[in-house]
Amino acid sequence: GQGLSRGDPMALSPGQGWSCRAVLGEGHQRTVRRVAWSPCGSYLASASFDATTCIWKRHEDDFQCITTLEGHENEVKSVAWAPSGTLLATCSRDKSVWVWEVDEEEEYECVSVLNSHTQDVKHVVWHPNQELLASASYDDTVKLYQEEEDDWVCCATLEGHESTVWSVAFDRSGERLASCSDDKTVRVWRRYKPGNEEGVACSDNEPTWKCVCTLSGYHTRTIYDVAWCHLTGALATACGDDAIRVFEESATGDPRQPTFALAAHDSAGPAVTLHCSASVLSTSVEAEPSRKKRPRVSFSRHMSLMARAVFPVSFLE
Protein backbone atom coordinates (compact mmCIF):
# COMPACT_ATOMS: atom_id res chain seq x y z
CA GLY A 1 0.00 0.00 0.00
CA GLN A 2 1.05 3.58 -0.47
CA GLY A 3 1.51 5.56 2.70
CA LEU A 4 1.66 9.10 3.81
CA SER A 5 5.38 8.98 3.53
CA ARG A 6 7.82 6.61 2.03
CA GLY A 7 10.75 8.93 2.36
CA ASP A 8 13.45 8.42 4.92
CA PRO A 9 11.95 9.95 8.07
CA MET A 10 15.36 10.91 9.34
CA ALA A 11 16.07 12.94 6.22
CA LEU A 12 13.61 15.58 7.30
CA SER A 13 15.58 16.99 10.19
CA PRO A 14 18.34 14.75 11.46
CA GLY A 15 19.48 15.49 14.96
CA GLN A 16 16.43 17.60 15.71
CA GLY A 17 14.76 15.06 17.95
CA TRP A 18 12.12 13.87 15.46
CA SER A 19 11.54 10.16 15.13
CA CYS A 20 9.06 8.41 12.92
CA ARG A 21 6.26 6.98 15.10
CA ALA A 22 3.92 5.63 12.48
CA VAL A 23 3.57 5.04 8.79
CA LEU A 24 -0.04 4.93 7.63
CA GLY A 25 0.24 2.70 4.60
CA GLU A 26 -3.21 1.37 3.89
CA GLY A 27 -5.31 4.43 3.22
CA HIS A 28 -4.59 5.80 -0.23
CA GLN A 29 -3.86 4.54 -3.70
CA ARG A 30 -2.23 7.66 -5.04
CA THR A 31 -0.26 10.70 -3.96
CA VAL A 32 -1.28 12.13 -0.60
CA ARG A 33 -1.52 15.82 -1.20
CA ARG A 34 -2.19 17.26 2.22
CA VAL A 35 -2.65 16.25 5.85
CA ALA A 36 -4.36 18.18 8.61
CA TRP A 37 -4.70 17.62 12.34
CA SER A 38 -8.05 18.25 13.99
CA PRO A 39 -8.00 21.08 16.57
CA CYS A 40 -8.21 18.56 19.42
CA GLY A 41 -5.27 16.61 18.03
CA SER A 42 -7.02 13.25 18.03
CA TYR A 43 -7.74 13.03 14.35
CA LEU A 44 -5.71 13.35 11.18
CA ALA A 45 -7.29 13.96 7.80
CA SER A 46 -5.41 13.02 4.63
CA ALA A 47 -6.42 14.28 1.18
CA SER A 48 -5.33 12.28 -1.86
CA PHE A 49 -5.17 12.28 -5.64
CA ASP A 50 -7.22 9.08 -5.40
CA ALA A 51 -10.25 11.39 -4.89
CA THR A 52 -10.76 10.41 -1.25
CA THR A 53 -10.05 11.92 2.14
CA CYS A 54 -9.24 9.55 4.98
CA ILE A 55 -9.96 10.34 8.60
CA TRP A 56 -7.57 8.66 11.00
CA LYS A 57 -8.14 8.42 14.73
CA ARG A 58 -5.08 8.54 16.88
CA HIS A 59 -4.56 6.58 20.03
CA GLU A 60 -1.00 7.38 21.12
CA ASP A 61 1.09 6.10 18.21
CA ASP A 62 -1.62 3.95 16.73
CA PHE A 63 -3.78 5.32 13.93
CA GLN A 64 -6.96 3.76 12.62
CA CYS A 65 -8.75 4.90 9.53
CA ILE A 66 -12.26 5.42 10.87
CA THR A 67 -13.84 6.71 7.69
CA THR A 68 -13.15 7.59 4.08
CA LEU A 69 -14.86 10.64 2.62
CA GLU A 70 -15.81 10.08 -0.97
CA GLY A 71 -17.56 12.17 -3.55
CA HIS A 72 -14.98 14.28 -5.35
CA GLU A 73 -14.62 13.32 -8.99
CA ASN A 74 -10.85 13.51 -9.12
CA GLU A 75 -7.77 14.61 -7.16
CA VAL A 76 -8.47 16.12 -3.74
CA LYS A 77 -6.02 18.96 -3.24
CA SER A 78 -6.60 20.13 0.30
CA VAL A 79 -8.43 19.44 3.55
CA ALA A 80 -8.91 21.70 6.54
CA TRP A 81 -10.64 21.52 9.92
CA ALA A 82 -12.64 24.44 11.25
CA PRO A 83 -11.56 25.65 14.72
CA SER A 84 -14.78 24.27 16.21
CA GLY A 85 -13.67 20.78 15.21
CA THR A 86 -17.13 19.92 13.89
CA LEU A 87 -16.60 21.06 10.32
CA LEU A 88 -14.18 19.93 7.65
CA ALA A 89 -13.63 21.28 4.15
CA THR A 90 -12.11 19.59 1.10
CA CYS A 91 -11.41 20.85 -2.42
CA SER A 92 -10.52 19.24 -5.68
CA ARG A 93 -9.51 19.53 -9.34
CA ASP A 94 -13.20 18.88 -9.98
CA LYS A 95 -13.61 22.63 -9.20
CA SER A 96 -15.72 22.07 -6.11
CA VAL A 97 -15.37 22.73 -2.41
CA TRP A 98 -17.17 20.34 -0.06
CA VAL A 99 -18.14 21.10 3.52
CA TRP A 100 -18.53 18.17 5.89
CA GLU A 101 -19.98 18.01 9.38
CA VAL A 102 -18.95 15.50 12.03
CA ASP A 103 -20.99 14.62 15.11
CA GLU A 104 -20.10 13.14 18.51
CA GLU A 105 -20.48 9.66 17.10
CA GLU A 106 -17.71 10.39 14.61
CA GLU A 107 -20.21 10.30 11.74
CA TYR A 108 -19.30 12.49 8.80
CA GLU A 109 -21.88 14.00 6.49
CA CYS A 110 -21.46 16.25 3.50
CA VAL A 111 -23.55 19.34 4.14
CA SER A 112 -22.62 21.32 1.04
CA VAL A 113 -21.05 21.04 -2.38
CA LEU A 114 -19.93 24.47 -3.57
CA ASN A 115 -19.39 24.90 -7.29
CA SER A 116 -18.34 28.53 -7.41
CA HIS A 117 -14.86 28.16 -8.86
CA THR A 118 -14.47 27.63 -12.58
CA GLN A 119 -11.25 25.67 -12.31
CA ASP A 120 -9.18 23.35 -10.09
CA VAL A 121 -9.29 24.37 -6.42
CA LYS A 122 -5.86 24.22 -4.84
CA HIS A 123 -6.40 25.03 -1.19
CA VAL A 124 -9.00 25.60 1.51
CA VAL A 125 -8.51 27.22 4.88
CA TRP A 126 -10.87 28.21 7.70
CA HIS A 127 -11.09 31.56 9.40
CA PRO A 128 -9.42 31.44 12.85
CA ASN A 129 -12.57 32.11 14.86
CA GLN A 130 -15.59 32.16 12.57
CA GLU A 131 -17.21 29.56 10.40
CA LEU A 132 -15.96 31.27 7.29
CA LEU A 133 -14.11 29.31 4.63
CA ALA A 134 -11.61 30.53 2.03
CA SER A 135 -10.51 28.72 -1.13
CA ALA A 136 -7.73 29.35 -3.67
CA SER A 137 -8.02 28.30 -7.31
CA TYR A 138 -6.45 27.81 -10.75
CA ASP A 139 -9.14 30.29 -11.89
CA ASP A 140 -6.97 33.06 -10.37
CA THR A 141 -9.41 33.92 -7.59
CA VAL A 142 -9.92 33.46 -3.87
CA LYS A 143 -13.47 32.77 -2.75
CA LEU A 144 -15.08 32.99 0.67
CA TYR A 145 -18.03 30.98 1.90
CA GLN A 146 -20.32 31.04 4.93
CA GLU A 147 -23.59 29.57 6.02
CA GLU A 148 -26.62 31.74 5.34
CA GLU A 149 -30.06 30.48 6.28
CA ASP A 150 -28.96 26.86 6.49
CA ASP A 151 -27.15 26.92 3.17
CA TRP A 152 -23.52 27.41 2.44
CA VAL A 153 -22.96 30.13 -0.13
CA CYS A 154 -20.07 31.93 -1.74
CA CYS A 155 -20.15 35.37 -0.10
CA ALA A 156 -17.10 36.99 -1.70
CA THR A 157 -14.74 36.61 -4.65
CA LEU A 158 -11.30 38.19 -4.45
CA GLU A 159 -9.99 39.09 -7.88
CA GLY A 160 -6.64 40.56 -8.73
CA HIS A 161 -4.14 37.78 -9.11
CA GLU A 162 -3.07 37.19 -12.69
CA SER A 163 -2.59 33.47 -12.42
CA THR A 164 -3.37 30.45 -10.23
CA VAL A 165 -3.74 31.20 -6.54
CA TRP A 166 -2.00 28.37 -4.72
CA SER A 167 -2.65 29.17 -1.09
CA VAL A 168 -4.27 31.55 1.39
CA ALA A 169 -3.75 32.31 5.07
CA PHE A 170 -5.69 34.41 7.57
CA ASP A 171 -3.97 36.63 10.09
CA ARG A 172 -4.66 36.08 13.79
CA SER A 173 -7.62 38.42 13.87
CA GLY A 174 -9.18 37.03 10.73
CA GLU A 175 -9.69 40.56 9.43
CA ARG A 176 -6.96 40.04 6.85
CA LEU A 177 -6.06 37.32 4.43
CA ALA A 178 -2.87 36.71 2.46
CA SER A 179 -2.87 34.89 -0.88
CA CYS A 180 0.05 33.67 -2.98
CA SER A 181 0.12 32.93 -6.66
CA ASP A 182 1.79 31.67 -9.80
CA ASP A 183 1.95 35.35 -10.73
CA LYS A 184 4.85 35.59 -8.24
CA THR A 185 3.04 37.97 -5.91
CA VAL A 186 1.54 37.83 -2.46
CA ARG A 187 -1.58 39.89 -1.92
CA VAL A 188 -2.94 41.00 1.41
CA TRP A 189 -6.68 41.56 1.59
CA ARG A 190 -8.59 43.35 4.31
CA ARG A 191 -12.21 42.91 5.31
CA TYR A 192 -14.36 46.03 5.52
CA LYS A 193 -17.65 45.68 7.34
CA PRO A 194 -20.79 47.60 6.37
CA GLY A 195 -20.69 51.10 7.85
CA ASN A 196 -16.90 51.08 8.10
CA GLU A 197 -15.23 54.38 8.88
CA GLU A 198 -13.03 54.28 5.79
CA GLY A 199 -16.11 54.66 3.65
CA VAL A 200 -15.55 51.49 1.68
CA ALA A 201 -18.82 50.53 0.02
CA CYS A 202 -20.42 47.24 0.96
CA SER A 203 -23.22 45.76 -1.09
CA ASP A 204 -26.13 43.85 0.41
CA ASN A 205 -24.95 44.82 3.87
CA GLU A 206 -22.20 42.21 3.52
CA PRO A 207 -18.53 42.79 4.32
CA THR A 208 -16.30 43.47 1.36
CA TRP A 209 -12.68 42.49 0.92
CA LYS A 210 -10.14 44.81 -0.68
CA CYS A 211 -6.56 44.21 -1.65
CA VAL A 212 -4.48 46.54 0.53
CA CYS A 213 -0.97 45.34 -0.29
CA THR A 214 0.79 43.48 -3.10
CA LEU A 215 4.27 42.05 -2.55
CA SER A 216 5.88 41.88 -5.96
CA GLY A 217 9.46 41.69 -7.15
CA TYR A 218 10.62 39.43 -4.33
CA HIS A 219 9.85 36.04 -5.82
CA THR A 220 11.24 34.79 -9.11
CA ARG A 221 8.96 31.79 -9.59
CA THR A 222 5.56 30.48 -8.54
CA ILE A 223 4.76 30.95 -4.85
CA TYR A 224 3.22 27.71 -3.64
CA ASP A 225 2.42 28.44 -0.02
CA VAL A 226 2.01 31.31 2.42
CA ALA A 227 1.67 31.20 6.19
CA TRP A 228 0.80 33.99 8.60
CA CYS A 229 2.30 33.64 12.05
CA HIS A 230 -0.35 34.24 14.67
CA LEU A 231 2.26 35.07 17.28
CA THR A 232 4.40 37.65 15.51
CA GLY A 233 2.33 38.65 12.50
CA ALA A 234 5.12 37.68 10.13
CA LEU A 235 4.32 36.28 6.68
CA ALA A 236 6.30 33.34 5.33
CA THR A 237 6.31 32.14 1.73
CA ALA A 238 7.49 28.98 0.01
CA CYS A 239 8.58 29.61 -3.57
CA GLY A 240 9.56 27.57 -6.59
CA ASP A 241 12.92 29.31 -6.60
CA ASP A 242 13.87 27.12 -3.62
CA ALA A 243 13.64 29.86 -1.03
CA ILE A 244 11.54 30.48 2.05
CA ARG A 245 11.07 34.17 2.71
CA VAL A 246 9.85 35.88 5.84
CA PHE A 247 8.20 39.30 5.69
CA GLU A 248 7.48 41.57 8.63
CA GLU A 249 4.90 44.29 8.69
CA SER A 250 6.23 47.79 9.16
CA ALA A 251 5.09 49.07 12.54
CA THR A 252 4.37 52.57 11.36
CA GLY A 253 2.24 51.48 8.44
CA ASP A 254 -1.30 52.59 7.80
CA PRO A 255 -3.64 49.62 8.38
CA ARG A 256 -5.41 50.55 5.16
CA GLN A 257 -2.12 50.36 3.27
CA PRO A 258 0.20 48.09 5.22
CA THR A 259 3.73 47.55 4.05
CA PHE A 260 5.76 44.43 4.48
CA ALA A 261 9.50 44.13 4.22
CA LEU A 262 11.74 41.11 3.96
CA ALA A 263 12.79 40.30 7.49
CA ALA A 264 16.35 41.09 8.59
CA HIS A 265 18.39 39.64 11.42
CA ASP A 266 19.18 43.13 12.59
CA SER A 267 19.22 46.55 11.02
CA ALA A 268 22.53 45.93 9.34
CA GLY A 269 22.17 42.26 8.59
CA PRO A 270 21.03 40.61 5.39
CA ALA A 271 17.39 39.93 4.79
CA VAL A 272 16.23 36.50 5.76
CA THR A 273 15.89 34.35 2.71
CA LEU A 274 16.43 30.74 3.58
CA HIS A 275 17.62 28.70 0.68
CA CYS A 276 16.67 25.09 0.77
CA SER A 277 18.50 22.33 -0.93
CA ALA A 278 15.58 20.09 -1.56
CA SER A 279 16.21 16.52 -0.65
CA VAL A 280 14.48 14.11 -2.94
CA LEU A 281 11.70 12.32 -1.16
CA SER A 282 10.09 9.35 -2.72
CA THR A 283 6.48 9.93 -3.58
CA SER A 284 3.69 7.61 -2.76
CA VAL A 285 3.50 6.45 -6.37
CA GLU A 286 6.58 5.85 -8.45
CA ALA A 287 4.95 6.06 -11.83
CA GLU A 288 7.53 8.65 -12.73
CA PRO A 289 10.96 9.16 -11.24
CA SER A 290 10.20 12.25 -9.24
CA ARG A 291 11.99 15.50 -9.32
CA LYS A 292 12.24 17.57 -6.18
CA LYS A 293 9.18 17.30 -4.01
CA ARG A 294 9.31 19.72 -1.17
CA PRO A 295 8.35 18.23 2.17
CA ARG A 296 5.11 19.54 3.57
CA VAL A 297 4.49 19.35 7.24
CA SER A 298 1.55 19.86 9.48
CA PHE A 299 2.24 20.47 13.13
CA SER A 300 -0.25 19.37 15.69
CA ARG A 301 -1.24 21.94 18.26
CA HIS A 302 0.60 20.02 20.91
CA MET A 303 3.79 20.28 18.86
CA SER A 304 4.74 16.75 19.69
CA LEU A 305 3.43 15.13 16.57
CA MET A 306 4.03 15.99 12.97
CA ALA A 307 2.50 14.43 9.93
CA ARG A 308 4.14 14.69 6.58
CA ALA A 309 2.60 14.38 3.19
CA VAL A 310 4.64 14.76 0.09
CA PHE A 311 3.95 18.02 -1.46
CA PRO A 312 3.29 22.55 2.10
CA VAL A 313 4.68 25.23 4.80
CA SER A 314 2.85 25.58 8.04
CA PHE A 315 3.86 28.11 10.61
CA LEU A 316 4.94 27.02 14.05
CA GLU A 317 2.62 28.55 16.62
Next chain:
Amino acid sequence: LENANPLIYRRSGERPVTAREEDDELPDSIDDREIFDILPGEEERAGPGQGRAGRGRWGRSAQLHSAFLNPAHLIRSINDPEHPLTLEELNVVEQVRVKVNDAESTVAVEFTPTIPHCSMATLIGLSIKVKLIRSLPERFKLDVHITPGTHASEHAVNKQLADKERVAAALENSHLLEVVNQCLSARS
Protein backbone atom coordinates in the same frame (compact mmCIF):
# COMPACT_ATOMS: atom_id res chain seq x y z
CA LEU B 1 -5.19 13.04 -38.80
CA GLU B 2 -5.41 16.79 -38.33
CA ASN B 3 -2.53 17.82 -40.47
CA ALA B 4 -2.16 15.19 -43.16
CA ASN B 5 0.60 16.95 -45.07
CA PRO B 6 2.91 18.64 -42.63
CA LEU B 7 5.96 20.53 -43.81
CA ILE B 8 9.06 18.48 -43.17
CA TYR B 9 12.26 20.22 -42.21
CA ARG B 10 15.79 19.03 -42.70
CA ARG B 11 17.50 17.68 -39.62
CA SER B 12 20.60 19.47 -38.40
CA GLY B 13 23.87 17.59 -38.54
CA GLU B 14 26.02 16.37 -35.73
CA ARG B 15 27.62 18.97 -33.52
CA PRO B 16 31.38 19.39 -34.05
CA VAL B 17 33.43 18.78 -30.91
CA THR B 18 35.76 21.64 -30.03
CA ALA B 19 39.21 21.32 -28.46
CA ARG B 20 37.96 22.89 -25.24
CA GLU B 21 35.26 20.32 -24.95
CA GLU B 22 37.80 17.55 -25.41
CA ASP B 23 39.82 18.78 -22.43
CA ASP B 24 38.72 16.84 -19.38
CA GLU B 25 40.24 19.40 -17.07
CA LEU B 26 37.92 22.19 -18.11
CA PRO B 27 34.32 22.22 -16.91
CA ASP B 28 31.66 21.90 -19.56
CA SER B 29 28.65 24.10 -19.15
CA ILE B 30 25.29 23.10 -20.46
CA ASP B 31 24.15 25.09 -23.43
CA ASP B 32 21.26 25.24 -25.85
CA ARG B 33 22.60 22.69 -28.32
CA GLU B 34 23.09 20.18 -25.54
CA ILE B 35 19.44 20.31 -24.52
CA PHE B 36 18.59 19.88 -28.16
CA ASP B 37 20.87 16.88 -28.41
CA ILE B 38 20.64 15.03 -25.10
CA LEU B 39 20.98 11.30 -25.23
CA PRO B 40 17.61 9.64 -24.47
CA GLY B 41 19.32 6.77 -22.67
CA GLU B 42 20.83 9.04 -20.01
CA GLU B 43 17.93 8.87 -17.65
CA GLU B 44 18.00 5.10 -17.45
CA ARG B 45 21.64 5.12 -16.38
CA ALA B 46 21.26 7.98 -13.96
CA GLY B 47 18.22 6.72 -12.09
CA PRO B 48 16.35 8.74 -9.50
CA GLY B 49 18.59 10.42 -7.02
CA GLN B 50 21.81 9.39 -8.65
CA GLY B 51 24.03 11.77 -10.49
CA ARG B 52 21.64 14.56 -9.75
CA ALA B 53 22.71 15.76 -6.38
CA GLY B 54 22.88 19.29 -7.66
CA ARG B 55 26.63 19.29 -7.84
CA GLY B 56 26.34 22.17 -10.22
CA ARG B 57 27.61 20.60 -13.37
CA TRP B 58 26.28 18.17 -15.90
CA GLY B 59 28.58 15.39 -14.82
CA ARG B 60 31.81 14.06 -16.11
CA SER B 61 32.93 15.19 -19.50
CA ALA B 62 32.85 11.59 -20.59
CA GLN B 63 29.06 11.83 -20.55
CA LEU B 64 29.19 14.82 -22.84
CA HIS B 65 31.48 13.12 -25.28
CA SER B 66 29.14 10.19 -25.58
CA ALA B 67 26.35 12.63 -26.43
CA PHE B 68 28.34 13.87 -29.40
CA LEU B 69 29.31 10.45 -30.59
CA ASN B 70 25.87 8.90 -30.37
CA PRO B 71 23.39 10.18 -32.90
CA ALA B 72 20.31 9.52 -30.73
CA HIS B 73 19.00 12.85 -29.50
CA LEU B 74 16.79 14.34 -26.85
CA ILE B 75 14.13 16.73 -27.77
CA ARG B 76 15.10 16.75 -31.43
CA SER B 77 14.02 13.19 -31.72
CA ILE B 78 10.83 13.17 -29.69
CA ASN B 79 8.23 11.61 -31.89
CA ASP B 80 5.17 13.50 -32.93
CA PRO B 81 2.10 11.67 -31.57
CA GLU B 82 0.38 11.55 -34.94
CA HIS B 83 2.95 11.60 -37.73
CA PRO B 84 5.83 9.19 -38.24
CA LEU B 85 8.19 12.12 -37.82
CA THR B 86 10.20 13.77 -35.08
CA LEU B 87 9.49 17.16 -33.57
CA GLU B 88 12.64 18.46 -35.25
CA GLU B 89 11.52 17.28 -38.68
CA LEU B 90 8.21 19.06 -38.18
CA ASN B 91 9.98 22.16 -36.91
CA VAL B 92 7.95 21.90 -33.71
CA VAL B 93 11.21 22.29 -31.83
CA GLU B 94 14.21 24.27 -33.04
CA GLN B 95 17.54 24.82 -31.39
CA VAL B 96 17.11 28.57 -31.61
CA ARG B 97 13.99 28.28 -29.41
CA VAL B 98 15.85 26.48 -26.63
CA LYS B 99 17.32 28.82 -24.02
CA VAL B 100 19.61 27.45 -21.38
CA ASN B 101 21.15 29.36 -18.52
CA ASP B 102 23.44 26.92 -16.78
CA ALA B 103 24.53 29.42 -14.13
CA GLU B 104 20.92 30.12 -13.13
CA SER B 105 19.82 26.53 -13.67
CA THR B 106 17.01 27.41 -16.07
CA VAL B 107 15.90 25.86 -19.33
CA ALA B 108 13.18 27.38 -21.47
CA VAL B 109 11.82 25.62 -24.55
CA GLU B 110 9.38 27.16 -26.97
CA PHE B 111 7.63 24.72 -29.24
CA THR B 112 5.55 25.47 -32.31
CA PRO B 113 2.54 23.28 -33.02
CA THR B 114 2.21 22.52 -36.73
CA ILE B 115 -1.25 24.11 -36.95
CA PRO B 116 -2.96 26.67 -34.70
CA HIS B 117 -5.71 24.32 -33.49
CA CYS B 118 -3.51 21.31 -32.97
CA SER B 119 -5.20 19.18 -30.34
CA MET B 120 -1.91 17.45 -29.55
CA ALA B 121 -0.25 20.63 -28.29
CA THR B 122 -0.58 19.76 -24.61
CA LEU B 123 0.67 16.23 -25.18
CA ILE B 124 3.65 17.46 -27.17
CA GLY B 125 4.50 20.02 -24.49
CA LEU B 126 4.14 17.37 -21.82
CA SER B 127 6.48 15.02 -23.70
CA ILE B 128 9.11 17.74 -23.97
CA LYS B 129 8.76 18.50 -20.28
CA VAL B 130 9.00 14.85 -19.24
CA LYS B 131 12.06 14.34 -21.42
CA LEU B 132 13.80 17.26 -19.76
CA ILE B 133 12.75 16.18 -16.26
CA ARG B 134 14.18 12.72 -16.83
CA SER B 135 17.42 13.88 -18.40
CA LEU B 136 18.55 17.02 -16.62
CA PRO B 137 20.05 17.47 -13.17
CA GLU B 138 17.47 18.25 -10.50
CA ARG B 139 18.62 21.81 -10.08
CA PHE B 140 17.11 22.90 -13.39
CA LYS B 141 13.88 24.90 -13.46
CA LEU B 142 11.96 24.15 -16.63
CA ASP B 143 9.72 26.34 -18.69
CA VAL B 144 8.02 24.74 -21.67
CA HIS B 145 5.59 26.89 -23.58
CA ILE B 146 4.12 27.45 -27.01
CA THR B 147 5.83 29.87 -29.37
CA PRO B 148 3.73 33.03 -28.97
CA GLY B 149 1.12 33.52 -31.64
CA THR B 150 1.18 29.96 -32.94
CA HIS B 151 -1.75 28.33 -31.20
CA ALA B 152 -5.34 29.25 -30.50
CA SER B 153 -5.22 28.05 -26.88
CA GLU B 154 -1.64 28.86 -26.04
CA HIS B 155 -2.44 30.51 -22.71
CA ALA B 156 -4.45 27.52 -21.50
CA VAL B 157 -1.84 25.01 -22.68
CA ASN B 158 1.05 27.01 -21.21
CA LYS B 159 -0.75 27.29 -17.89
CA GLN B 160 -1.25 23.53 -17.66
CA LEU B 161 2.35 22.80 -18.55
CA ALA B 162 3.54 25.29 -15.93
CA ASP B 163 1.44 23.71 -13.16
CA LYS B 164 3.73 21.09 -11.63
CA GLU B 165 0.90 19.52 -9.69
CA ARG B 166 -1.27 19.05 -12.79
CA VAL B 167 1.71 17.58 -14.63
CA ALA B 168 2.46 15.18 -11.77
CA ALA B 169 -1.16 14.11 -11.43
CA ALA B 170 -1.52 13.63 -15.18
CA LEU B 171 1.54 11.42 -15.27
CA GLU B 172 -0.05 9.16 -12.64
CA ASN B 173 -2.50 8.22 -15.39
CA SER B 174 -0.99 5.07 -16.84
CA HIS B 175 -2.59 5.50 -20.23
CA LEU B 176 -1.28 9.03 -20.66
CA LEU B 177 2.12 7.96 -19.39
CA GLU B 178 2.19 5.21 -22.00
CA VAL B 179 1.41 7.67 -24.78
CA VAL B 180 4.14 10.04 -23.55
CA ASN B 181 6.63 7.17 -23.36
CA GLN B 182 5.82 6.25 -26.93
CA CYS B 183 6.61 9.79 -28.03
CA LEU B 184 9.88 9.56 -26.17
CA SER B 185 10.99 6.16 -27.37
CA ALA B 186 13.74 6.02 -29.98
CA ARG B 187 12.51 5.04 -33.40
CA SER B 188 14.63 2.37 -35.07
